[in-house]
Amino acid sequence: MELVLDTVRKTFGGVVAVDDVSAVMPQDRVTALIGPNGAGKTTLFNAITGFDPPDRGSISFGDQRIDGLPPWRVAELGLIRTFQTPVGFTTLTVRESLLAAATPHFAETPLGALGLSRKARDHERASGDRAEEISAELGMADLLDVRTDELSAGDRKLLEFARSLMAEPKMLLLDEPAAAVAPANIGRLSQLVRRLCDERGLGSLIIDHNLSFLMQIADEVHVLDRGALLASGPPAEIAANPDVMRVYLGEDGAKDSEA
Amino acid sequence: MQNVVFGIVTGSILAVATLGFALVRQTENFLNIAHAQMMALGAFVGVVLVDTYGMNIFLAGAITVVGLGALGVVLSAVFFQPVRHQGGTVLLFTSIGLALMMYAAILALFGTQARFYPDVSGGLHRFAGIGIATNELVIIGLAFGSIAALQIFLNSTGLGRAIRAVASNDDLARVRGVPVRTVSNTIWFISSAFGAMAGVMLGVLGAVNTEIGWHNILIVLAAAVLGGLRSITGVILAGLLLGIMMDVSALFIPTAYRPVVAFGVLVAVLILRPEGILSVQRRKDAVVA
Amino acid sequence: MTNPIFWVGVLTLAAIYASLAMALNVESGWGGMWDLGIAGLLAAGSYCYVILTADPDLGMRFAPGLSMWVAWPLSALFTGLVAFAIGAPALRLRREYFLITTLAFAEIIRQLVVIQADLTRGTLGVPNINRPFDSFVTGRDYNYVLLGIAVAAAAVMYLVTRQIGISPFGRTLRAARDNEAVALALGKRVNRMRIKTFVLAGVLIGATAPVYLFYIRAVSPQLFAPGITFTVWTALVIGGLGSIRGGLAGAFVLIVFTEAVGLIEVDPSHINILVAIEPFMVGLLLVLVLRFRPDGLFSERSAFGAGNRPAGRSAGDSRPAGAAQGSGG
Ligand SMILES: Nc1ncnc2c1ncn2[C@@H]1O[C@H](COP(=O)(O)OP(=O)(O)OP(=O)(O)O)[C@@H](O)[C@H]1O
Ligand SMILES: [Mg+2]
Numbered sequence: 001m002e003l004v005l006d007t008v009r010k011t012f013g014g015v016v017a018v019d020d021v022s023a024v025m026p027q028d029r030v031t032a033l034i035g036p037n038g039a040g041k042t043t044l045f046n047a048i049t050g051f052d053p054p055d056r057g058s059i060s061f062g063d064q065r066i067d068g069l070p071p072w073r074v075a076e077l078g079l080i081r082t083f084q085t086p087v088g089f090t091t092l093t094v095r096e097s098l099l100a101a102a103t104p105h106f107a108e109t110p111l112g113a114l115g116l117s118r119k120a121r122d123h124e125r126a127s128g129d130r131a132e133e134i135s136a137e138l139g140m141a142d143l144l145d146v147r148t149d150e151l152s153a154g155d156r157k158l159l160e161f162a163r164s165l166m167a168e169p170k171m172l173l174l175d176e177p178a179a180a181v182a183p184a185n186i187g188r189l190s191q192l193v194r195r196l197c198d199e200r201g202l203g204s205l206i207i208d209h210n211l212s213f214l215m216q217i218a219d220e221v222h223v224l225d226r227g228a229l230l231a232s233g234p235p236a237e238i239a240a241n242p243d244v245m246r247v248y249l250g251e252d253g254a255k256d257s258e259a
Numbered sequence: 260m261q262n263v264v265f266g267i268v269t270g271s272i273l274a275v276a277t278l279g280f281a282l283v284r285q286t287e288n289f290l291n292i293a294h295a296q297m298m299a300l301g302a303f304v305g306v307v308l309v310d311t312y313g314m315n316i317f318l319a320g321a322i323t324v325v326g327l328g329a330l331g332v333v334l335s336a337v338f339f340q341p342v343r344h345q346g347g348t349v350l351l352f353t354s355i356g357l358a359l360m361m362y363a364a365i366l367a368l369f370g371t372q373a374r375f376y377p378d379v380s381g382g383l384h385r386f387a388g389i390g391i392a393t394n395e396l397v398i399i400g401l402a403f404g405s406i407a408a409l410q411i412f413l414n415s416t417g418l419g420r421a422i423r424a425v426a427s428n429d430d431l432a433r434v435r436g437v438p439v440r441t442v443s444n445t446i447w448f449i450s451s452a453f454g455a456m457a458g459v460m461l462g463v464l465g466a467v468n469t470e471i472g473w474h475n476i477l478i479v480l481a482a483a484v485l486g487g488l489r490s491i492t493g494v495i496l497a498g499l500l501l502g503i504m505m506d507v508s509a510l511f512i513p514t515a516y517r518p519v520v521a522f523g524v525l526v527a528v529l530i531l532r533p534e535g536i537l538s539v540q541r542r543k544d545a546v547v548a
Numbered sequence: 549m550t551n552p553i554f555w556v557g558v559l560t561l562a563a564i565y566a567s568l569a570m571a572l573n574v575e576s577g578w579g580g581m582w583d584l585g586i587a588g589l590l591a592a593g594s595y596c597y598v599i600l601t602a603d604p605d606l607g608m609r610f611a612p613g614l615s616m617w618v619a620w621p622l623s624a625l626f627t628g629l630v631a632f633a634i635g636a637p638a639l640r641l642r643r644e645y646f647l648i649t650t651l652a653f654a655e656i657i658r659q660l661v662v663i664q665a666d667l668t669r670g671t672l673g674v675p676n677i678n679r680p681f682d683s684f685v686t687g688r689d690y691n692y693v694l695l696g697i698a699v700a701a702a703a704v705m706y707l708v709t710r711q712i713g714i715s716p717f718g719r720t721l722r723a724a725r726d727n728e729a730v731a732l733a734l735g736k737r738v739n740r741m742r743i744k745t746f747v748l749a750g751v752l753i754g755a756t757a758p759v760y761l762f763y764i765r766a767v768s769p770q771l772f773a774p775g776i777t778f779t780v781w782t783a784l785v786i787g788g789l790g791s792i793r794g795g796l797a798g799a800f801v802l803i804v805f806t807e808a809v810g811l812i813e814v815d816p817s818h819i820n821i822l823v824a825i826e827p828f829m830v831g832l833l834l835v836l837v838l839r840f841r842p843d844g845l846f847s848e849r850s851a852f853g854a855g856n857r858p859a860g861r862s863a864g865d866s867r868p869a870g871a872a873q874g875s876g877g
Contacts, residue, residue: 051729071733072737072738080734083730090727091726093852100716100719103720108716108720110712114715120716163730
């Protein structure tokens with residue numbers, strides 16, 4: 001199964017934020033999406049996930065057209081995204097955020113709340129265990145009962161990732177998951193991304209400016225520049241591509257420093 | 260046709276009231292529910308000055324407008340300034356609290372008896388079969404006179420331009436020259452004075468009772484939303500349109516439905532044509548990234 | 549002080565407001581829907597009950613004269629329907645505009661009650677509402693029965709809303725309130741969930757309406773002016789928006805306080821002041837609480853046990869909070 005973009009275009013007034021991008025991203029691989037600030041990476045995420053539908057072009061996941069679907073529907077199909085600015089569920093604790101992400105629809109009705117079914121209870125218990133596992137793997141087990149708005153920016157970024165894992169994803173779309181994250185935790189993050197892909201076939205599409213982090217874990221890299229796809233290929237090839245070097249070094253020297 | 264004329268009178272008053280309301284909404288960023296109580300207070304203070312103290316209606320009106328304008332500045336300093344940093348929702352609910360307190364003050368000071376301005380209609384004029392009383396002409400004239408004066412003030416004085424800059428969220432303009440407090444006080448003065456003026460006008464045309472505020476807050480909200488809360492012209496048009504619709508509808512359906520027409524229009528506009536209002540707002544809410 | 553019957557009445561009223569405030573908390577505190585239409589929903593429930601149970605001799609066009617035990621649940625359901633009719637379109641709007649729309653709908657409902665006089669008796673009102681058990685207990689003693697009913701209703705409301713609050717449903721509701729985009733990105737059908745919640749609040753308010761009528765005894769449209777909406781909101785804000793006990797505590801504080809102030813001896817010639825005391829106290833308390841204790845008496849934080857940042861290390865791997873969430877307490 002794969003995520004397929006076909007001549008996707010998105011403009012804001014006169015600005016062409018995404019310029020006829022076509023690409024194929026396998027659902028069970030790690031794909032990186034890089035490019036300088038303002039290249040249109042986040043806009044592309046918004047187009048894929050239904051938050052800001054494309055002006056034209058088509059997007060499909062597996063055999064399903066997803067452009068034009070509402071965000072919750074895209075998520076139901078298994079495409080779970082994170083956000084570049086990690087705000088999260090401000091007043092919920094880390095544990096509550098993770099559990100909320102995992103709550104199935106059948107437990108989310110007023111009547112379901114009143115006569116909590118056995119099925120819902122079992123699901124809740126299993127989610128609780130999974131929340132602890134995931135948070136432990138990301139080194140945030142001691143933060144489970146801290147409110148989201150009291151977390152550091154880096155911890156909130158990790159929570160974005162952990163939360164998306166709780167939502168039974170088929171493919172992850174991570175918008176700068178490593179930005180502001182402590183170096184030790186970046187290591188855990190990349191190991192986990194890689195392992196999920198290798199062991200469970202859960203692939204990701206990752207935007208980041210931290211190229212050393214990305215180049216280690218990506219199977220394939222797409223480079224976006226001013227809305228258009230500049231180059232695609234395996235990390236080694238991209239690293240050697242003179243066009244890519246020019247875009248990165250020529251226009252934007254400080255792309256790695258976000259923290 | 261006669262009802263259109265009534266509607267224009269109603270609409271001019273509504274435009275005055277709504278301009279005051281929209282000014283605060285644009286600059287202080289919250290819906291000031293207490294605004295309509297300022298209208299009620301205006302109607303009562305005016306009637307007391309005229310009826311009890313035998314004052315000339317114009318003098319009484321002027322005193323009411325200036326006095327309540329000043330009161331508005333004081334109330335804003337006491338009630339709204341201290342919670343300003345807490346954002347629009349707290350301000351809105353504070354204004355509900357203030358509205359209740361003003362309503363209570365009106366009840367305590369003036370009692371629940373309806374009161375009337377002495378007859379100041381000043382005779383009826385007829386043009387092509389349509390009647391209009393002198394006082395109605397004066398109201399229309401005063402309403403548009405004050406709106407024009409406000410327009411000129413906003414466009415051609417430094418203070419006015421500062422207010423417009425604050426209204427358009429231009430933070431750069433804030434720091435230039437005019438002190439923030441002066442701008443804020445002026446806004447509150449104008450807003451309250453406009454509310455009080457609309458109150459006196461309403462009182463002159465009908466009965467003055469303690470419920471004026473609650474009856475009018477929704478109509479003002481409706482006009483403000485219909486006018487888009489943004490442009491002065493929009494608010495004037497919305498006020499006139501609502502006024503005319505309410506009075507003309509009386510020809511086809513029982514007059515009891517008059518307020519329902521206003522709220523119905525409000526709901527219809529909000530729900531059927533939310534684009535202008537909604538698009539920006541929803542964007543902001545939806546895409547956090 | 550004064551006679552006990554007075555205080556029985558005060559507590560009854562407080563329990564009724566507590567029920568309304570707790571219902572409001574579900575939609576506004578957890579659902580983030582700033583509903584200023586409580587009065588309209590209460591009117592819908594009240595008039596449904598009144599019409600279904602009214603004495604046919606009163607000359608209302610439709611008066612099936614149903615038993616109150618049938619009419620009570622029907623009123624709750626009908627109010628839920630009205631809430632759906634309001635919520636489905638209004639929930640497309642954000643905050644401020646939602647708030648205006650609900651306020652407008654409430655006024656429309658009230659005006660309709662006035663206008664449809666052959667069905668509702670308009671401004672005349674309907675006297676002598678049917679009350680449960682009043683053939684067994686009469687006179688002043690009935691006030692104790694009424695207190696019992698109101699307190700039982702508030703207790704049920706507390707249990708129901710508490711269960712919603714601590715359930716996964718309540719959690720998702722709060723999550724979507726905090727961040728709609730993230731909830732959508734996780735596949736939550738935010739809008740549909742909000743409509744359901746709005747309808748649920750309508751049902752709860754509609755179920756409370758008859759209790760309110762038992763207390764008031766005679767219904768008329770001016771009962772449902774926006775004032776009652778603001779009083780319920782004030783109670784909730786005082787108690788703590790979003791906390792489980794907030795509405796309960798806030799209503800008792802607000803009503804008992806207001807009524808106690810009303811007891812101050814006032815010269816009969818200053819009757820106006822007496823009338824003004826209630827709105828004044830409600831307004832003053834609202835302003836003061838917002839200014840000095842915006843979280844209310846009980847905060848949402850205390851309700852959902854969000855701990856503070858761990859000082860040293862975490863308390864091991866026990867997980868009582870998660871388990872409690874699942875089993876519902
Ligand atoms: N909602 C919007 N309205 C108008 N312009 C927008 C909007 N969103 C993005 N843009 C513009 O589209 C272009 C692409 O922005 P985008 O956020 O996708 O960049 P990006 O690649 O994610 O950059 P960064 O690395 O800084 O996150 C920019 O020029 C931006 O200003
Ligand atoms: Mg971006």
